[in-house]
Amino acid sequence: MKRGGGGGRGFSGGSRGGFQGRGVQNRGAPFGSFGMSGGLDGGAPMMMEMGQAEPMFMGGGGQGMMDSLPGPPGMMMGGDPMQGLSRGFPGTPGRPLGPMGGPRPMGGPPPMGGLPLAGDPQRIGGSDGNGFAFGFDSFGGPGEAQNGGSGPGRGGSRGRFGGRGRGGSSGRRNSGGHLSSGPSRGEQNDYCQHFVDTGERPQNFLRDVHLMDRYEEYPKMRELIQRKDDLVAQKATPPYYLNADLKELKLSVATFGTKFDVVLVDPPWEEYARRAPGIDVPSWAWQDIMKLEIEAIVDVPSFVFLWCGSAEGLDAGRHCLKKWGFRRCEDICWIKTNAEAARKVAARQDAHAVLQHTKEHCLMGIKGMVRRAQDGHIIHANVDTDIIVAEEPPFGSTRKPDEIYSLIEHFSLGRRRLELFGEDHNIRPGWVTIGNALTGSNFNVQTYAAHFADESGRPHISSGGRPPPGAPHLLGSTPEIEELRPRSP
Numbered sequence: 001m002k003r004g005g006g007g008g009r010g011f012s013g014g015s016r017g018g019f020q021g022r023g024v025q026n027r028g029a030p031f032g033s034f035g036m037s038g039g040l041d042g043g044a045p046m047m048m049e050m051g052q053a054e055p056m057f058m059g060g061g062g063q064g065m066m067d068s069l070p071g072p073p074g075m076m077m078g079g080d081p082m083q084g085l086s087r088g089f090p091g092t093p094g095r096p097l098g099p100m101g102g103p104r105p106m107g108g109p110p111p112m113g114g115l116p117l118a119g120d121p122q123r124i125g126g127s128d129g130n131g132f133a134f135g136f137d138s139f140g141g142p143g144e145a146q147n148g149g150s151g152p153g154r155g156g157s158r159g160r161f162g163g164r165g166r167g168g169s170s171g172r173r174n175s176g177g178h179l180s181s182g183p184s185r186g187e188q189n190d191y192c193q194h195f196v197d198t199g200e201r202p203q204n205f206l207r208d209v210h211l212m213d214r215y216e217e218y219p220k221m222r223e224l225i226q227r228k229d230d231l232v233a234q235k236a237t238p239p240y241y242l243n244a245d246l247k248e249l250k251l252s253v254a255t256f257g258t259k260f261d262v263v264l265v266d267p268p269w270e271e272y273a274r275r276a277p278g279i280d281v282p283s284w285a286w287q288d289i290m291k292l293e294i295e296a297i298v299d300v301p302s303f304v305f306l307w308c309g310s311a312e313g314l315d316a317g318r319h320c321l322k323k324w325g326f327r328r329c330e331d332i333c334w335i336k337t338n339a340e341a342a343r344k345v346a347a348r349q350d351a352h353a354v355l356q357h358t359k360e361h362c363l364m365g366i367k368g369m370v371r372r373a374q375d376g377h378i379i380h381a382n383v384d385t386d387i388i389v390a391e392e393p394p395f396g397s398t399r400k401p402d403e404i405y406s407l408i409e410h411f412s413l414g415r416r417r418l419e420l421f422g423e424d425h426n427i428r429p430g431w432v433t434i435g436n437a438l439t440g441s442n443f444n445v446q447t448y449a450a451h452f453a454d455e456s457g458r459p460h461i462s463s464g465g466r467p468p469p470g471a472p473h474l475l476g477s478t479p480e481i482e483e484l485r486p487r488s489p
Helices: 191-198 219-235 270-274 286-290 313-323 403-410 445-450 479-484
Strands: 019-023 036-037 046-050 056-059 134-135 143-147 241-245 260-265 298-311 327-337 360-366 387-391 417-420 431-435
Touching: 219 403, 219 479, 260 403, 286 313, 298 313, 298 403, 313 327, 313 360, 327 403, 387 403
Parallel strands: 241 431, 260 298, 260 417, 327 387, 417 431
Antiparallel strands: 019 143, 036 046, 036 134, 046 056, 134 143, 298 360, 327 360
16 A cells, blocks of 8 residues: 555445545645545455555455554544444454554544444344444544545645535345345446346335325415315216227217317327237227217317337327327326336336337327416416326226326316226216216216206207307315415526
């Protein structure tokens, strides 16, 4: 090792723990700072640097880890000389440490003699039990060694011990409570490699993705969403559903008694059947999906939300929107997690796919014209995002996340909502659900149209353009919601 007034750096080993420290150069000191890192699960390599020396590997730990510590004779580190630190780190045998001087406090409790053995889950000096890191100030000159992550220590006159004791990576424990090594390439936040090893998708580790806890740190947004949900529930019609084959049912005003403000379509794309071999999943050709006469039952303005998978539906869906008289305005992406799956399956998809498919798309189309600044009685923009993170359904199921309903109801203030190709789990207040997989029917034309009657009792069928505020088919708003909701810049 070189001697000089340089700084020392500690590096994280193959396991958890680590810090970096630096001394102040050219201050006449024989050494800068000293840094070291290591894990508590036994055989992690140690690396350290003293002064301006090249990194020195200390092997697997053990007593030999401290053999080459320089410094004035007689320096002690509190407690017995490295008692406990020399235990629990299997490695090359080493010489017992000689006396190293007077006592030197190392920061908060516990002292160095109280370090736990490998796998001991107790906390160390404010750490979380995932590793340790410690440092000395410079031997004979100013410097500092500081732990707590991968960032460098700042120059100073003191050494520190404590903090989180992580070496830039998070640790995990196995079922026995002991620290375990990471997948394939050591402990690191390599979620792609983790996916290859286990089939557990990277998006499983996203935080606060559920509606219940998404806005915990944004109280105004949380209040807005709650108020909108309450208003939607208050003004929603009873759930209506109709068992019918959409290849035979004629979509018209005569069938429903009115036009719709929102249509949600979840067609049985051929992709769904291909990615579930061995299961009888009904499917339609995209040309048959495009033949649906949705243009005959939508008002102006209105919106369509079309689930289109992740294969041919991405292109075919745009042709469908154009035929139905809509222009695409958004692309909502459902990112599928598999955290709750009994068995992690890395590839569950079309055999012709090039990449692993872990998402689906929902194209949003608009008919007519709405302006965010002027049409606050028709739409409330920027309340939700275009990303949905939700668990993938069981193998063979084409069920979509329920969050799509909340997104639609928060955005569109039209109360006439229709879903095509629905199943029993899709039945929802405020919606009319149609599909041949439904187990029953309760839809009545006159009863449904009566929910949107004007003051004279005449059902509202179509606006024929921009509806005025207070139209019977609109949800309305409240002063509190108007105060909280985002505005157009």
